Amino acid sequence: MTKEKIIAVQNLSKQFGNFIAVNSISFEVYKGEIFGFLGANGAGKTTAMKMLIGISKPTSGEALVAGFDVKTNTEMVKRSIGYMSQKFSMYDDLTIKENITFFGGIYGLSRNQIKEKTEKLVSQLELEDAVDKLVGSLPLGWKQKLSFSVALLHEPKIVFLDEPTGGVDPITRRQFWEMIYAEADKGTTIFVTTHYMDEAEYCDRVSIMVEGSIEALDTPKNLKKKYNVASMNDVFLKLARNVE
Amino acid sequence: MLPIIFVLPMVQLLILSNAASFEIKNIKFSYVDNDHSAASRELISKFEASQYFNIIESFSSKKEADFQMQTGKVDAILEIPNHFERDLITENFTNLSVSINAIDGAAAGVESVYISQIINGFNQKIQTQLYQYNEASYIQPLNIVTIPSFWYNNTLNYKTFMVPGILVLLVTMLTLFLSSMNIVREKEMGTLEQINVTPIQKYQFIIGKLFPFWVLGLVILTVGLIIAIAVFSVPVLGNIGLIYFFTSVYLLVILGIGLIISNHSDTQQQAMFIAWFFSVIFILMSGLFTPIESMPQWAQNVTFLNPIRYFVEIIRMVMLKGANFSDISRPFFIVVFYAFALNWIAVWSYRKVN
Ligand SMILES: Nc1ncnc2c1ncn2[C@@H]1O[C@H](COP(=O)(O)OP(=O)(O)OP(=O)(O)O)[C@@H](O)[C@H]1O
Numbered sequence: 001m002t003k004e005k006i007i008a009v010q011n012l013s014k015q016f017g018n019f020i021a022v023n024s025i026s027f028e029v030y031k032g033e034i035f036g037f038l039g040a041n042g043a044g045k046t047t048a049m050k051m052l053i054g055i056s057k058p059t060s061g062e063a064l065v066a067g068f069d070v071k072t073n074t075e076m077v078k079r080s081i082g083y084m085s086q087k088f089s090m091y092d093d094l095t096i097k098e099n100i101t102f103f104g105g106i107y108g109l110s111r112n113q114i115k116e117k118t119e120k121l122v123s124q125l126e127l128e129d130a131v132d133k134l135v136g137s138l139p140l141g142w143k144q145k146l147s148f149s150v151a152l153l154h155e156p157k158i159v160f161l162d163e164p165t166g167g168v169d170p171i172t173r174r175q176f177w178e179m180i181y182a183e184a185d186k187g188t189t190i191f192v193t194t195h196y197m198d199e200a201e202y203c204d205r206v207s208i209m210v211e212g213s214i215e216a217l218d219t220p221k222n223l224k225k226k227y228n229v230a231s232m233n234d235v236f237l238k239l240a241r242n243v244e
Numbered sequence: 245m246l247p248i249i250f251v252l253p254m255v256q257l258l259i260l261s262n263a264a265s266f267e268i269k270n271i272k273f274s275y276v277d278n279d280h281s282a283a284s285r286e287l288i289s290k291f292e293a294s295q296y297f298n299i300i301e302s303f304s305s306k307k308e309a310d311f312q313m314q315t316g317k318v319d320a321i322l323e324i325p326n327h328f329e330r331d332l333i334t335e336n337f338t339n340l341s342v343s344i345n346a347i348d349g350a351a352a353g354v355e356s357v358y359i360s361q362i363i364n365g366f367n368q369k370i371q372t373q374l375y376q377y378n379e380a381s382y383i384q385p386l387n388i389v390t391i392p393s394f395w396y397n398n399t400l401n402y403k404t405f406m407v408p409g410i411l412v413l414l415v416t417m418l419t420l421f422l423s424s425m426n427i428v429r430e431k432e433m434g435t436l437e438q439i440n441v442t443p444i445q446k447y448q449f450i451i452g453k454l455f456p457f458w459v460l461g462l463v464i465l466t467v468g469l470i471i472a473i474a475v476f477s478v479p480v481l482g483n484i485g486l487i488y489f490f491t492s493v494y495l496l497v498i499l500g501i502g503l504i505i506s507n508h509s510d511t512q513q514q515a516m517f518i519a520w521f522f523s524v525i526f527i528l529m530s531g532l533f534t535p536i537e538s539m540p541q542w543a544q545n546v547t548f549l550n551p552i553r554y555f556v557e558i559i560r561m562v563m564l565k566g567a568n569f570s571d572i573s574r575p576f577f578i579v580v581f582y583a584f585a586l587n588w589i590a591v592w593s594y595r596k597v598n
Pocket residue numbers: 016019021039040041042043044045046047048086
């Protein structure tokens with residue numbers, strides 16, 4: 001089986017003053033896979049992700065995303081990716097429709113494309129009655145599904161999701177993961193962080209980050225076997241406990 | 245938010261224009277007349293006739309008058325020397341001594357101008373009277389009347405002078421605060437990060453962000469000008485298009501400053517504080533409330549860096565004096581230069597990556 005590498009990271013580090021937030025991490029992500037990026041709070045997941053999407057300059061190391069160097073070819077990286085931040089970041093004071101139009105416009109979609117996408121997106125998310133509501137007034141679960149869809153507007157090759165289901169109810173989480181699967185089936189690569197270990201089980205491969213370094217990286221099945229435990233939750237606890 | 249943005253500045257314009265006046269009325273005036281001549285009495289009657297002065301009383305000695313000033317009963321003392329009339333006629337020269345209570349320095353300055361204006365006006369008249377005594381020595385025609393060109397004279401209303409300046413201030417403050425808060429707000433909300441992961445160009449984003457404030461600044465100017473003309477009857481002697489032309493460049497300077505503040509702030513509080521810091525300095529050193537000429541030299545030099553200074557200067561020149569483009573070209577090009585320099589710094593310091 002030949003796997004096409006879409007993200008290749010070599011000794012990537014980020015330092016804030018004396019503090020090393022990301023310590024020389026190296027890994028690869030293959031096209032079309034769902035890659036789980038796990039780690040305790042403050043492990044450095046968000047920091048690593050920001051370097052990969054070109055909004056934070058690496059202190060050292062290399063990273064190729066969709067074939068482009070994140071240090072030198074940032075703008076091309078940005079065209080190839082979608083990003084859903086850990087913090088909800090659409091315009092609260094604009095309506096759903098206005099947000100979609102705005103972000104579609106930034107990615108250079110035409111008026112027609114935007115119109116088409118809006119209709120499709122709204123019917124998929126069953127938001128027909130809410131299109132003209134302010135985004136700020138929506139329940140969290142809806143907001144998250146909406147930002148995911150907006151991150152996919154320009155059909156990126158890779159989508160980075162930073163804790164997309166944080167604080168969301170179990171039913172919505174399930175729906176969210178159905179959306180993720182549907183997108184991965186289309187060939188989009190999913191790079192996702194989460195603190196829910198049941199979600200980690202859904203990933204093709206997961207890495208576990210501990211204090212800035214990647215301590216483990218494999219399929220959930222292999223990881224469970226390796227640590228001789230029944231669930232990803234136990235794998236995570238075993239690795240995290242080693243720190244103390 | 246939008247109604248607030250429009251209504252509050254206009255309320256300010258109405259209130260401040262009425263309050264910010266240098267006009268001083270009812271000056272408690274007294275005199276010591278050592279001459280008791282026709283000329284001295286006429287001079288005093290001039291003060292009596294002025295609406296600015298209340299004659300408290302005459303004192304027989306300077307000492308007595310000084311004592312009253314110390315108790316605060318008197319603001320100004322005019323002392324007319326012995327032989328005042330005689331010296332005027334024979335030597336065409338005489339001294340008058342004026343003492344002013346200068347505890348409030350600014351008021352004292354204004355009072356001294358009023359007093360010297362009256363004395364100057366009086367001197368002219370004496371000369372015309374003298375003319376009859378000695379026809380040969382005076383070439384001045386009888387009917388010459390110099391109208392003092394001071395802005396604080398009777399013919400020119402204070403509001404006429406203050407309204408354009410206050411309008412400048414409002415346009416500046418509003419665009420500065422709104423623009424400096426705006427991008428920081430997006431930083432706080434996280435939407436800036438979302439924008440930064442898109443392939444949008446810096447200049448596109450910045451123009452998109454600042455253009456609405458540029459328009460807003462011009463709209464506020466328009467509403468303010470309408471109020472100035474309709475409510476305060478401020479004349480517009482020059483070309484109003486010139487004011488718009490200048491303002492459209494001037495706003496770029498202010499928006500550039502706002503953007504720089506935004507770039508260097510992480511929170512709205514921080515941005516607010518920096519914007520406040522600059523606006524207080526800019527306003528107090530703009531020549532709006534205190535004439536630049538009366539500042540110490542170093543402060544005068546600092547005002548050359550102050551964009552508000554040029555706007556105040558230009559709007560007054562165009563509206564009140566009817567200045568044309570060549571009259572304002574120097575301050576105009578300085579502002580053009582600032583617009584380029586500041587926006588270059590602003591764009592340069594705006595980072596999509598950190
Ligand atoms: N701009 C910054 N300056 C200084 N330190 C930072 C900065 N950004 C992040 N850090 C630090 O780097 C460490 C890693 O942060 P990061 O946000 O990447 O963690 P995380 O794995 O995403 O955690 P969480 O699960 O809570 O989201 C933290 O200790 C954080 O305080």
